[in-house]
Amino acid sequence: MRPPRLNPLFASAIGLKGIGPKLDKVLARLLRPGAATANAEARILDLLFHLPSGLIDRRERPKLDALPEKGIVTVEVTVGKHKPPPPHLKRLPYRVECFDDTGSLTLVFFHAFADHLQRVLPPGETRFISGSVDWFQGSPQIAHPDHIVSADEFARLPLIEPVYPLTAGLSPKILGRAVRAALEKIPSLPEWQDEAWIKRKGWGDFAASLRKLHQPQTHGDLDMLTPERLRLAYDELLANQLALSLVRKHMKRKAGRSFAGTGEIRARLVTALPYSLTASQSSAIAEILRDMAAPERMLRLLQGDVGSGKTVVALLALAAAVESGAQGAFMAPTEILARQHFATLTPLCEKAGLRLSILTGREKGRVRSDLLAALAAGEIDILIGTHALFQDDVAFHDLGLVVIDEQHRFGVHQRLALQAKAQDADLLVMTATPIPRTLALTVYGDMDVSKLTEKPAGRQPVDTRVMPSERMDEVIDGLRRLLEAGGRAYWICPLVEESELVDLAAAEDRARALATAFPGRTGLVHGRMKGAEKDAAMASFKAGDITLLVSTTVVEVGVDVPEATVMIVENAERFGLAQLHQLRGRVGRGAGKSTCLLLYQGKLGETAKARLTIMRETEDGFRIAEEDLRLRGAGEMLGTRQAGLPVFRVADIVAHADLLAAARDDAGLILARDANLATPRGEALRHLLYLFERDDAVRLISAG
Known part of the structure; x- marks a missing residue:
């Protein structure tokens, strides 16, 4: 239960001078854009954490x-x-x-x-x-x-x-007055930070720091590194790390099972592979197998660049679970990717004697009911699927390992829901978005991390070029030569704005223009197509029936056509670095020399210029990720609204990276000494978790 003294902060902003129901809706849109319900109210707390971005002198x-x-x-x-x-x-x-x-x-x-x-x-x-x-x-x-x-x-x-940052329909005067009224509602709160630590840092208490941040006297008072900002940022980062540590502790508390396996199926899989494993694949597999053999549950993140061979590592882990008499679930974020994993893994599984099936939203009626019956009877070893695997009627005979691909597209809640299907299942999460260490701590602080740092043998370097859109005619001429010589290419359409419909219109316009230039050779794939239509277009491209695939960013993750050697990205300046890197990873997968053309429009801003320069300089996903974080901040990099990414209201993980490591250590110490947060400091820390809305973690303390 929320500590009663926090109730005034969670009260509605309606009733503050000038704020009625109509303005409250405007405020809520500004202050709670990710709120779970459309009719969410703005609260006193939201006003307090809405910090000034400038000052009038x-x-x-x-x-x-x-x-x-x-x-x-x-x-x-x-x-x-x-x-x-x-x-x-x-x-x-x-x-x-x-x-x-x-x-x-x-x-x-x-x-x-x-x-x-x-x-x-x-x-x-x-x-x-x-x-x-x-x-x-x-x-x-x-x-x-x-x-x-x-x-x-x-x-x-x-x-x-x-x-203050504003939104349409809200005047600075009204917002300023509401914030001043909210400041008067801050109750007396217990100190949750270690006294010696805040004394050494020269920080004031929570309420005084918050008041000072809302009353800047100079532009310097708005700096990310003022004592007041650092104090509040540390509060927020500690709440984040403490919550993740509680999740981890809760997951680990439930007895796991030992999946040692016999090694027989794995040996057959390795023999069936057309290439040998890289050193980092072998070391990641060793870490995963060690975790699976231990009696505690495995919670591991596998980070690997585009094309570094994560899927094979996952398959070998799933094989270890099957060797131990259990089943495996492999979840992908999109149907395209689930079907591609199914197509890639089927021949390997057949050679190794593994029974593999797929379940997406498309399997219906008799097909679905037969599949579910086989799954419950233990006649399926590994089930690949989308979030359809979460549905209540999907019951495994004995689920031992859950693999989740592209974790940042799923929230922690979805991750827990799939695991709830098997109380003691091990968990392996994979991402092809290399994540900087600071970001990994905030999103995956509850997990151990393995990294794949090499590309598999045979992967070609990609020649990356940057050119203005004014040279479009040259690009079309080059494309014509490639297609006439039997080559294949992707053409990625620009992100027009945060609207699928407008992006789609741009893609359709471009596809029409290219279909006129290259009749009979051009296909289109976008996010609003039905699954079967998408698959048909992808299959035509893979088979070479069409040789130019125009697409929105749905091909960003996981699509594998080794014959495609050219990637053209229109309006590349609008894409994030990680996304450009993902797109470029779709080529360079076969024997042919590959090229990625980044087309930009108009005069490039400093950030866009830096982004495109880095793309030209390196193919190292981890370096690209660090630069992306530095240039754009965490929210934009993974997409703030991605369910897996915590939304920080005060902390900035680029500016406050050193505080994050301290918060992680502090959280570990706190739980080592006071696992149930029952001491006076533990009670105060419960206030902190509620204040920064990490209260899901509080419920885990009492849940066995």
Whole structure:
């Protein structure tokens, strides 16, 4: 149960001055974009963690001849002539000329009420104007100033005001007032941090730090490394690490089983492989088999770059479970990928005597019921599938190992749901998105990690080139030569915006244009197609019936066509580094020399330029991941809304990376000394877990 003294923080923001039900919906959209329900309310807590991104400083008051090109200014002026728009042209703005002894300034108002403006801006009077200046035809103007006040009123105006991120329908004044009201609701809280640690760091308590962050006096107070920001960031990171440690402890607490296996099926699989295992594959397999043979449950993450051979490692682990008399489940994020794994593994399983089946949303009726009956009877050794494996009617005879591919597309809850089907099953999670160490700690802190760092033998380096879209004609000519020579290529369409429909329209337009240039050779794959249509297009491409596959990013993960040697990515500047790296990994899989063309549009910004430069310089996924994190931050890198990624409200894992390691150690020490959080500090830490909404972990303490 939530500690009662936290209740005021979880109360609705409705009722704070100026916040009614209508504005609450706007606030909730801004402050709780990932909330589970559409009618979620904004809470006091959300306002407190919505920190300023800038500040307005009214202490500097430039003369009109010294106004900057852009930015918020406060000026003292004499009001001059009012210039309302002509009666028949109401769309034009209402202008008010103002001046001082050095120059003039125009105030601009759209849809204005003339009476109101005459009242607040009487000609000949002195007024203080504060707002954002810009320039029109060489003259300064301020549209809809934030403040228009007399000298008396200016004396009462705050000289320094925090600036908060906003959304449509919310004014800075109302949000600022709501935050100030929320600050008054902070209750007295117990100290959950180690006293010696915060003393050494020179940090204040939670409430004082939060108040100070909402009252910056200089731009330096907004820095990520102020004592107040560090204190709160550490609180949040400790809540994250403590929650993950509790999940891990809970998982490990349930007795596991020893899956030692005989090695017979594995030996047959290794013999059937057309290549020998790399050193890092062998070492990852050894780590996994050691975990599986131990009596505790395995919780292991297998990280490997595109094409590093994770699937084979997973198959050998599944074989060890089957050798021990159990079954295995292999879950993929999309139907395309599940079917591809099925196609890749079927010949190997047949040679090794493993019974392999597949279950996705497409298996229905009699086919599905027969499959489920065979599964429950133990007549299927390994079941590959999508999230369809979670459904209640899917019952295994004896599930021993769960393999989850591309974990960041599944939340921790889904991971637990599949494991709940087998209380003592081992868990192997795989990702082809190399994850920087700091990010791995926040997302997978509950797991041990194995890394595949080599490409399998025979993988070709990919020649990566960056060129402007203006050279599209040359690209089409080169593509024509490739296709006429019997080659195959991918053409990835741009991410237009956060809308599948708009992205789809762009893909369809490009596919039509390319189909005109290359009739009969062009296919299209996108996320809104039915599974069977997608499979048919992919199969045609694999078989060589079509030789140019136009696609949105659905081919990013796992699609394997060794004959494809060219990858063209349109508007590459809009993609993240990890995504570009994943896309490039679709080529260089066969014997032919492969090329990746990154087309960009317009003038490149600094970040986009840095991103494309790194792509040209290296194929090392781990270096690319570190750079991606540095350039874009964690939220954007894995997609903040991906269920597996915690949304940090105060901490920034790039700026606060060193605090993360300390939080991990601290969490380990806390649970070693006080496993049930029952001491006075443990009780205080329960407040921390609720405060940063890691309360799922609290429930695990009492759940056996």
